[in-house]
Amino acid sequence: MTATWCLKTLLTFLFGSVISQSNINVQNLYTLLFTTNNYNKLIRPSRNQSVPLSVHVIFTLYGISGVDEIEQKLTATGWLEIEWTDELLSWTPESYGGLRYIYYPQGEVWKPDISLQNGFSKLEELGSKFISVFIDSNGLVNWRPFQVFESKCDIDSTYFPFDIQTCHLDFVAWSLSSKDVHITQGRKGIELSDDLQRHGEWKILFSTALNLAESHKTKVRFTIVIQRKPLYAIMNYIMPILLLSILDIFTFKIPVDTGERIGYVITVWLAYAVFLTIISDSLPNSSESIPIVSIYIMIQIFIGTVIVIISAIESGCAHLSDDESVYFLLRAIAAKNCRKPSVQSEQEISKCLDRDETCVTWKEAISALDKYLFWLFLTIFVLSTLVSLLIASLKYI
Ligand SMILES: *[C@@H]1O[C@H](CO)[C@@H](O)[C@H](O)[C@H]1NC(C)=O
Numbered sequence: 394m395t396a397t398w399c400l401k402t403l404l405t406f407l408f409g410s411v412i413s414q415s416n417i418n419v420q421n422l423y424t425l426l427f428t429t430n431n432y433n434k435l436i437r438p439s440r441n442q443s444v445p446l447s448v449h450v451i452f453t454l455y456g457i458s459g460v461d462e463i464e465q466k467l468t469a470t471g472w473l474e475i476e477w478t479d480e481l482l483s484w485t486p487e488s489y490g491g492l493r494y495i496y497y498p499q500g501e502v503w504k505p506d507i508s509l510q511n512g513f514s515k516l517e518e519l520g521s522k523f524i525s526v527f528i529d530s531n532g533l534v535n536w537r538p539f540q541v542f543e544s545k546c547d548i549d550s551t552y553f554p555f556d557i558q559t560c561h562l563d564f565v566a567w568s569l570s571s572k573d574v575h576i577t578q579g580r581k582g583i584e585l586s587d588d589l590q591r592h593g594e595w596k597i598l599f600s601t602a603l604n605l606a607e608s609h610k611t612k613v614r615f616t617i618v619i620q621r622k623p624l625y626a627i628m629n630y631i632m633p634i635l636l637l638s639i640l641d642i643f644t645f646k647i648p649v650d651t652g653e654r655i656g657y658v659i660t661v662w663l664a665y666a667v668f669l670t671i672i673s674d675s676l677p678n679s680s681e682s683i684p685i686v687s688i689y690i691m692i693q694i695f696i697g698t699v700i701v702i703i704s705a706i707e708s709g710c711a712h713l714s715d716d717e718s719v720y721f722l723l724r725a726i727a728a729k730n731c732r733k734p735s736v737q738s739e740q741e742i743s744k745c746l747d748r749d750e751t752c753v754t755w756k757e758a759i760s761a762l763d764k765y766l767f768w769l770f771l772t773i774f775v776l777s778t779l780v781s782l783l784i785a786s787l788k789y790i
Contacts, residue, residue, distance in 0.1 A: 418490035426482055427501070434503045437573060438479035438532075445572055448477045448505050450564055451579035452615045454600065456590030458541065460548065460558065460619070462677030466513050467546040467560040469617065471586070472539040473519065475507060476579065483532035496525040499536060505574050510563040510612060513543035550677030552788050553684035554626030557598065558619050563605075565612035576611045578602040583615045595619045630672050630686060637664055638693045638774050641700050645767035649704075649711045649759050658704045665694050689781040696773060703766065707759050 426432055439446050451474040458468040479502065486493050499520050508516050520538030527535040546560035566574050582602025589597070598618040605612050641661045647654045669690065677684055 414490040414492050418492050419495065422484060422489045422492055422495065425484065430481065432481060432502075434501060436481075436503065437569075438477075438481045438503050440480050445575045446477055446505075448475060448507070448566070448574050448576050449579040450475050450507065450576060450613045451581050451584065452562065452564075452602065452613075453584045453586050454589065454597070454617065455539075455586045457592040457595050457597065457617075457619060459592075460546070460560075460595060462548050462550050464513075465546060465548050467544050467558075467617070469542050469544070469560075469562065470540075470590070471542065472537050473507070473564070474579065475505070475536045475538070477505065477534055477574075479503065479528065479532045479534045481532070482528050482534065484530050486530045492530070494527060494529045496527055498522065499524045499526050499538075502526055502528070502534065504536060505566045505576070506568055507564050507576070508567050509542055509544060510565045510567075511545045511561060513545055516567065548677065549682045550684045551682045552785055553677050553686050554621050554623040554630070555785055555788070556621050558621075560617050560619070562615045562617070563612050564615070565610055570609045571606065571611045572609075574611070576613055577604050578613045583617075594622055594625055596622055626686075630676065630690075633668055634665075634690055634693055635778070637661060637668065638696070641693075641697050642767060642770045642774060644700055644704055645763040645770070649707050649763070650756055652708075654704055655708050658701050662697050662701050665697050669694065685781055685785050689777065692777050692781075693774075696770065696777075700770065707762070710755055711759055713755055 437446060452471060453474065454469060454471040456470050458470055460467055482502070484492075500522055504526075507519060519540060520536065524536075524538060527537075529535075542562055544560060544562050546558065548558050550556055564576065566576055583600045585597065585600065596619065598620050600618065601616045603614045603616065605614050641658070644654060644658045644661070647657055676687055
């Protein structure tokens with residue numbers, strides 16, 4: 394008896410009034426709030442219905458789940474922290490054993506019908522049935538629905554993979570006008586979660602929150618600015634194309650008479666085609682903003698096609714017999730190739746050309762031409778790459 398009393402006194406001393414709360418206190422409070430007071434969740438909880446209710450919204454971003462360039466969609470995971478004062482849900486803690494707060498299922502109290510205005514899928518109630526709201530004795534209600542938000546986002550991928558995208562998440566009370574509720578950002582606006590989940594392709598640069606007022610609605614706009622991590626695209630799209638283009642230029646280093654050449658050049662061209670099929674799904678493609686990378690790839694494939702055609706013509710010519718006439722142009726180019734040890738001076742070359750006999754064979758002419766074509770295509774490749782790089786980096790200058 395004395396021992397129990399001593400223990401009770403000690404615990405009361407240690408934990409103050411907390412210890413004196415009992416389930417009966419909580420039950421009494423629930424009865425008062427929801428039965429005695431006849432709480433109706435359909436009624437906006439303001440004693441004066443002509444004063445709009447202030448609702449504060451804070452968004453905590455947990456991570457970016459994905460960005461879809463084709464559908465122009467951002468998928469972000471996070472939770473909203475929505476706070477308002479429910480004047481009909483307040484009590485005196487002292488009358489209930491110092492009970493300062495309770496939790497109640499979100500479906501049983503009045504809530505503003507806040508939803509994502511620029512959502513991608515159908516309009517839905519935030520949160521879910523099992524989520525409870527926190528209510529303190531002053532009637533402050535704190536509701537934290539966790540959600541995967543899919544929002545419409547204009548994605549401009551011209552500068553892919555060095556692009557920066559700005560996406561908005563607009564939250565609005567769908568049916569309530571600004572006469573009923575005033576939605577504003579909370580003190581912190583938008584926050585990045587402490588354990589923000591990193592995305593493989595996107596990095597969050599910064600985020601802002603903004604209060605917006607439309608004609609008869611108020612809304613909060615959370616803006617997320619994300620930057621693509623270019624390494625992935627460089628490794629997977631740009632490097633293979635660069636390497637294939639270099640391989641393609643080396644076609645001109647393969648002797649035309651070996652017969653390997655057409656096989657080689659067609660293989661490289663097929664590699665382009667297969668590669669394009671693989672990446673065409675992953676490249677951001679919309680007719681509004683064609684990425685510079687796509688144009689660059691098209692140019693490289695076009696050059697590749699030209700190289701295939703030239704190789705085909707050259708292979709055909711290589712099998713002509715040498716007494717068939719060599720085009721004048723070819724002969725002129727090949728003339729320089731005549732500088733063999735046996736042919737010493739310019740005069741001898743011109744003599745050689747003047748005589749009505751072929752001084753160069755087809756093979757010699759073609760191999761001379763190949764030298765020029767090698768350098769020509771190398772120059773085109775380097776120039777097109779540099780120009781593309783320059784245009785892509787213009788945004789940062
Ligand atoms: C309700 O609020 C309005 C606007 O502030 C005020 O004019 C009116 O007197 C208030 N009504 C009551 C019953 O307090």
